[in-house]
Each structure stands twice: as C-alpha cells, then as structure tokens.
Amino acid sequence: MTIEVHDGVIHVDGEPRVLVSADYPYYRDDPARWPDRLRALRDDLGIEVITCYIPWRHHQPEADTPPDFTGHTHASRNVAGFLDLCHRLGLKVVAKPGPFVHAELTYGGLPDWVCPEEDPAIEPVLDASGAPARWADGSGRGPGRPLPAPLAEPFATLTGEWLSAVGAKVLDAAAHPNGPVILTQIANEGVYTDGARPLTAYDYSPSALALHRERTGRSEPPRTGGEDAAALAGWGRFHAAYLAEVYRRWAQAVNGRVPVVVNLNPPTVEALDDWLARVCPPLWGGIAYGFTNWMGVVSADPDAWFRYVVAAKLAPGPNMEENWGFSQLYDRAYQDAATSFHQSLLALAAGATGFNVYTGVSTSGWAASLDAATPSPYPDCAPIAADGSVTEKAPAVAALAAFLARHGAEFLACVPVTGGSFGLYRPYAALAAWGQGDVVCGRSLRAFHDRMRAAGHDYRIVDLESGDLAGHPRLTIPGGPFLHRHVQRALAGHIAAGAVVEVHGAVPVLDEDLNPCTVLATALRPGPPPEPGPPRARVVAGEADVFLRTHPERDVAYLTVLVRDGNQGPVLIDLDGRELEVVAARGGAAVIRLEGGELDDALVKGVNRYLGSEVAAGVRLGGRAHTATAPADLYRVGGALRRIS
Numbered sequence: 001m002t003i004e005v006h007d008g009v010i011h012v013d014g015e016p017r018v019l020v021s022a023d024y025p026y027y028r029d030d031p032a033r034w035p036d037r038l039r040a041l042r043d044d045l046g047i048e049v050i051t052c053y054i055p056w057r058h059h060q061p062e063a064d065t066p067p068d069f070t071g072h073t074h075a076s077r078n079v080a081g082f083l084d085l086c087h088r089l090g091l092k093v094v095a096k097p098g099p100f101v102h103a104e105l106t107y108g109g110l111p112d113w114v115c116p117e118e119d120p121a122i123e124p125v126l127d128a129s130g131a132p133a134r135w136a137d138g139s140g141r142g143p144g145r146p147l148p149a150p151l152a153e154p155f156a157t158l159t160g161e162w163l164s165a166v167g168a169k170v171l172d173a174a175a176h177p178n179g180p181v182i183l184t185q186i187a188n189e190g191v192y193t194d195g196a197r198p199l200t201a202y203d204y205s206p207s208a209l210a211l212h213r214e215r216t217g218r219s220e221p222p223r224t225g226g227e228d229a230a231a232l233a234g235w236g237r238f239h240a241a242y243l244a245e246v247y248r249r250w251a252q253a254v255n256g257r258v259p260v261v262v263n264l265n266p267p268t269v270e271a272l273d274d275w276l277a278r279v280c281p282p283l284w285g286g287i288a289y290g291f292t293n294w295m296g297v298v299s300a301d302p303d304a305w306f307r308y309v310v311a312a313k314l315a316p317g318p319n320m321e322e323n324w325g326f327s328q329l330y331d332r333a334y335q336d337a338a339t340s341f342h343q344s345l346l347a348l349a350a351g352a353t354g355f356n357v358y359t360g361v362s363t364s365g366w367a368a369s370l371d372a373a374t375p376s377p378y379p380d381c382a383p384i385a386a387d388g389s390v391t392e393k394a395p396a397v398a399a400l401a402a403f404l405a406r407h408g409a410e411f412l413a414c415v416p417v418t419g420g421s422f423g424l425y426r427p428y429a430a431l432a433a434w435g436q437g438d439v440v441c442g443r444s445l446r447a448f449h450d451r452m453r454a455a456g457h458d459y460r461i462v463d464l465e466s467g468d469l470a471g472h473p474r475l476t477i478p479g480g481p482f483l484h485r486h487v488q489r490a491l492a493g494h495i496a497a498g499a500v501v502e503v504h505g506a507v508p509v510l511d512e513d514l515n516p517c518t519v520l521a522t523a524l525r526p527g528p529p530p531e532p533g534p535p536r537a538r539v540v541a542g543e544a545d546v547f548l549r550t551h552p553e554r555d556v557a558y559l560t561v562l563v564r565d566g567n568q569g570p571v572l573i574d575l576d577g578r579e580l581e582v583v584a585a586r587g588g589a590a591v592i593r594l595e596g597g598e599l600d601d602a603l604v605k606g607v608n609r610y611l612g613s614e615v616a617a618g619v620r621l622g623g624r625a626h627t628a629t630a631p632a633d634l635y636r637v638g639g640a641l642r643r644i645s
Contacts, residue, residue: 047091092180133147336392415551417550
C-alpha cells in the first residue's frame with residue numbers, strides 16, 4: 001500500500017484522488033471535543049482527510065525541555081493521541097509541522113526562545129537595507145519580532161532537531177498504511193509567509209549571502225536595482241535556489257515515509273514578478289507544490305481572480321487552504337458559503353488537484369501563550385460551529401466532497417480546453433522585479449490573462465527553461481533582449497513542428513551570455529499570428545466565467561461556471577452550438593458533468609445571503625433540466641437530487 005504524488009496528484013495505492021480535506025486545529029480545542037468534531041467532519045461534511053499544523057510553540061514552549069507529543073504536560077499537546085484517534089475513525093491526515101506555521105499564532109507558531117531578540121546567537125533574516133525581517137502577529141509587541149535566518153546556526157540545528165523529533169516520535173509511527181498520515185507539509189506560504197514579498201525583502205543575512213556566493217560566484221548581492229542585468233537576474237535565481245535549499249533541508253530533517261508538500265501564498269499584484277522569479281517547483285527535488293488563497297473575494301475582484309488563477313496554474317498541486325471560516329478577520333463576504341464554494345471550484349477548474357476547508361471546525365479554549373490576539377471562536381463561521389453544531393455552510397462542503405468522491409478521478413483525467421499557453425521565463429521576472437523597464441514578464445502574463453479571459457478562453461502556463469512545449473500548440477512568450485540559447489532552439493523546433501509562437505514585446509536577439517543569437521527571430525513566421533478560434537464553451541448572456549474539461553477517451557466533460565457578483569439573471573452558455581442555461585446566485589457557481597453531451601450530475605449554488613441573492617438553482621441543456629422549485633441550492637450526485645434552502 002503506497003502514497004505517491006505524480007504531477008501534483010495524490011495517488012493512494014495507485015489510484016488518483018482529488019485531495020479534499022479540512023483543517024482542524026486540535027491545539028485550539030479541548031481534547032475532550034476531538035472525537036465529536038472529527039466525527040462531524042467525517043459524517044456531516046463527508047471529509048476523509050484532516051489537515052493540522054503541529055505548532056513548535058505549543059509542543060516545546062521551553063528550550064531546556066524536550067517536545068511534548070503525548071500530553072504529559074498538557075492534554076492538548078497529545079498530538080500522537082489525536083493522530084491515533086483520526087486513524088481509528090478512518091480519517092487520513094496531512095501533518096504540518098512547520099517549523100513556522102502562521103495559523104494566527106503568536107510569532108507564527110515559533111517558540112519565543114528562537115527569536116534573535118531572545119538569543120543574540122541566532123541570526124535574523126535581513127532585507128536589502130540590513131534591517132531585520134519582522135513578524136507582527138497582533139500580540140502587542142510593536143512592529144513585531146525579528147525572524148531567524150533559516151540557514152544560519154544555531155537556528156538551523158534547532159529546526160532540524162524539532163523536525164526530526166516530529167518525524168521520529170510522531171509521524172513515523174503514524175505514517176500510512178499503518179497510520180493516518182499520508183502527506184507532510186513543511187514551511188508556510190514560502191518560508192515565513194513571505195513567498196509573495198519583494199526580492200529586496202530577504203534574505204541578506206550572512207548565512208544567505210554565503211549561499212548566494214556559492215550559487216552565483218558573486219561576492220555582493222544587488223541591493224538597489226542599479227547593478228548589471230546579470231547580477232539582478234542572478235538574485236532572482238538565488239531566491240529560487242534559496243527556497244529550494246530551505247525546503248530540502250527541512251524535508252530531509254522530517255525524514256518521513258510519506259511525500260512532502262509545501263503551500264505557497266499567491267502573488268501580489270505589486271510583486272508579481274518577484275513571486276514568479278522565486279517560486280520554481282522544478283528545483284524542489286520531488287517536494288510537491290501546493291498553494292493557498294488569502295487574497296480577497298475573487299467573484300468581485302479581478303485582481304484577486306488573476307492572482308488566484310496564476311497560483312493554481314503555475315504548477316499542478318492542491319489548494320492547501322481555502323477560506324471557509326473567516327469573515328471577521330478577512331472579508332464579510334465569507335459569512336456565506338457561496339464565496340468559498342465559488343473559490344474552491346475556481347481552484348479546481350484552473351488546475352488545482354484538491355481543495356482544503358480552512359478551517360472545518362470553529363474552536364475555542366486555547367492558551368493565551370499560544371495566541372493572545374485572536375478572538376474566540378477561531379474561526380468565526382466554520383461549517384462546524386464551536387459548539388459542534390452543523391452550520392449553513394456544511395451542505396455545500398458535503399456536496400463538493402460527495403461529487404469529487406464519485407467523480408474526482410475522472411475529473412482529473414479530463415483535459416482543460418484552452419485557447420493558448422503563456423511561456424514563463426524567470427530571468428525576465430527577476431529583472432522586472434527590479435523595475436527594469438525594457439524587460440517584462442508579469443505584465444505580459446497579466447495582459448495575456450486579461451485577453452484570454454475577455455475572449456472566454458482558459459489557458460496554461462509552461463516554464464520555458466524546463467517545461468515540455470509539446471502540449472502547447474499556441475504559445476505567447478514575454479519579449480526582451482535575450483533568451484537562453486537552448487530555449488530559442490526549443491521554440492524554433494516548436495514552430496517548425498507547426499506551433500504558433502507569439503512574442504509579447506521585443507524579439508530577443510541575444511543568448512543568456514548576451515552573445516548574438518537569432519535562432520528564434522529567424523524561426524518566427526512573419527506577420528501577426530492568427531487569432532484563436534471561439535471557445536467551445538462561451539458565455540453569451542450574463543456575467544460569468546466558464547471552464548471546460550473533456551475526457552481524452554470517453555464522451556465525458558465537466559463544465560465549471562463561476563458567476564460574478566454583478567450578474568443579473570440566468571447565465572446562458574453556447575456549448576458547442578447548444579444553449580446551456582445556469583441559474584445561480586450572484587457570486588455563486590456550478591460544476592456540471594456531461595456524458596454523451598447530456599446533463600448528468602451537477603452542483604449549483606442558488607443562495608448567497610451575503611449579497612441578498614436567492615434563486616431557484618438550476619441547469620438546463622436541450623430537453624433536460626435539473627431545477628429547484630423555490631430559492632435553494634441544487635446538488636445532484638449519483639443521480640440523487642437534493643435542494644438545500
């Protein structure tokens with residue numbers, strides 16, 4: 001019996017699965033509640049996989065005492081018992097030991113005794129000006145406390161000891177198939193929830209600069225953007241190598257018997273190029289890519305929608321945290337399940353291989369030393385309330401879980417119908433991050449994204465330096481002065497094989513060493529490239545986005561319809577010349593399985609009380625329809641139809 005990850009898809013004993021999970025922060029709850037809450041996640045939400053951080057701060061609050069994993073110092077530290085309970089209840093687990101976890105915990109879940117202000121021997125992360133990178137967690141400590149440099153001693157030894165202890169004393173015995181743990185997640189949203197920060201924000205500490213010299217051969221890093229192009233591009237490559245090195249060390253320290261995954265926070269609009277330069281999954285040596293969503297309400301905000309889609313498309317992998325429970329901390333729109341339902345479906349449609357309900361349960365009763373800033377309950381509006389009762393969000397989670405349990409493997413086997421691909425060239429992203437005006441990458445990607453969205457086309461992203469171009473017959477790449485010689489040759493061969501390649505900007509005429517190289521320029525066909533044909537699924541009435549996936553061997557397709565907040569009335573879609581109608585709430589969404597060109601199972605969100613939108617959800621194609629007779633959600637799974645008002 002095995003657990004493997006292939007192309008971002010988890011395989012359990014050889015079978016591909018959409019990873020549907022829900023987070024339960026056991027350390028924030030009374031252990032007496034654990035069994036009831038886990039049963040509620042399993043029985044009321046249909047969840048089979050639990051995710052949980054294992055906070056270092058909680059299990060080893062003092063430096064001179066070993067970590068407590070069995071609850072001998074406090075019952076809520078009995079993570080070994082929690083995992084055993086999950087196993088006895090038939091639940092799988094994604095364990096997340098950090099060492100930094102965020103999770104609204106004081107100092108991000110790090111113990112106070114690893115703070116450079118507490119121990120001067122611990123080196124801080126530094127920015128380009130030499131100032132420490134700080135974590136402000138709302139604990140009343142002013143601008144926050146400096147974060148420890150992950151590659152420097154003695155912190156590197158301390159993190160190694162922590163992760164090794166978790167691996168040896170907790171995860172090894174709990175690993176599948178004899179235990180519930182199927183994945184281990186390290187780090188959080190970069191290293192310290194910093195994956196989307198500017199390249200100048202970190203890390204200029206002595207330990208990081210030693211790695212920079214080793215990897216680039218340069219004695220000094222760029223700090224202002226006034227350095228030569230090679231130095232600026234090299235700093236971007238260093239960031240990718242830095243992240244990969246931290247992940248490698250931490251994964252090695254855990255030394256678990258299950259695959260390792262990370263979760264990257266999406267890019268910001270302002271630092272898009274910084275994120276594109278830094279996040280390079282091909283360098284991670286088998287560590288799987290995952291991402292999170294904490295960026296805004298995508299059904300209302302085009303910037304948030306763009307950032308979300310880019311995070312989902314950068315590499316295959318699951319959405320490791322989708323906000324299903326926080327309205328007070330983030331946005332009041334999350335009071336209603338429609339917001340999270342919409343975003344979970346967008347993640348899957350855009351390329352994610354799973355989604356997580358963060359968090360599945362509202363909790364209360366944690367120690368002030370763990371978190372003195374967040375009001376109870378945590379979070380405020382989860383599918384399972386703090387008293388254990390089921391909330392209005394529960395049916396939406398249960399419907400998604402049931403739909404993907406029945407159709408998930410088939411959904412993953414279906415191929416997205418796209419109108420083109422964007423070729424990512426990270427050296428341009430690294431230069432653009434420094435404001436080099438003659439080089440674009442992120443801006444090219446945004447322009448491409450907006451053009452494709454306006455035309456109703458889905459798209460893919462491919463890494464020009466390491467990706468396989470064969471599956472990308474229509475490719476747009478960012479322009480600039482240079483392009484690696486091997487990339488130019490690959491693109492020229494791609495064109496010769498019949499592909500359409502469009503350069504957004506100047507056509508490169510130099511190679512990576514700035515020597516003349518016109519391989520691509522010579523291969524490009526004269527004149528503007530032909531426009532892609534109309535999408536197979538196109539919105540003709542209403543405000544919505546659609547994604548179509550088709551099976552390569554059978555007459556099966558999945559259509560995802562994402563209704564924007566401003567929509568009024570039914571959404572009409574031209575699907576291969578046939579009219580398909582979806583009636584959904586504003587900000588709602590639908591996923592529809594089609595077999596033999598006819599309606600099969602479908603989930604349609606008809607209620608969004610936050611926006612005051614309640615309709616009788618339905619979907620119609622030809623002479624067949626699934627509809628509610630009164631304002632309600634409509635869930636059809638395995639032929640069984642449910643209407644939830």
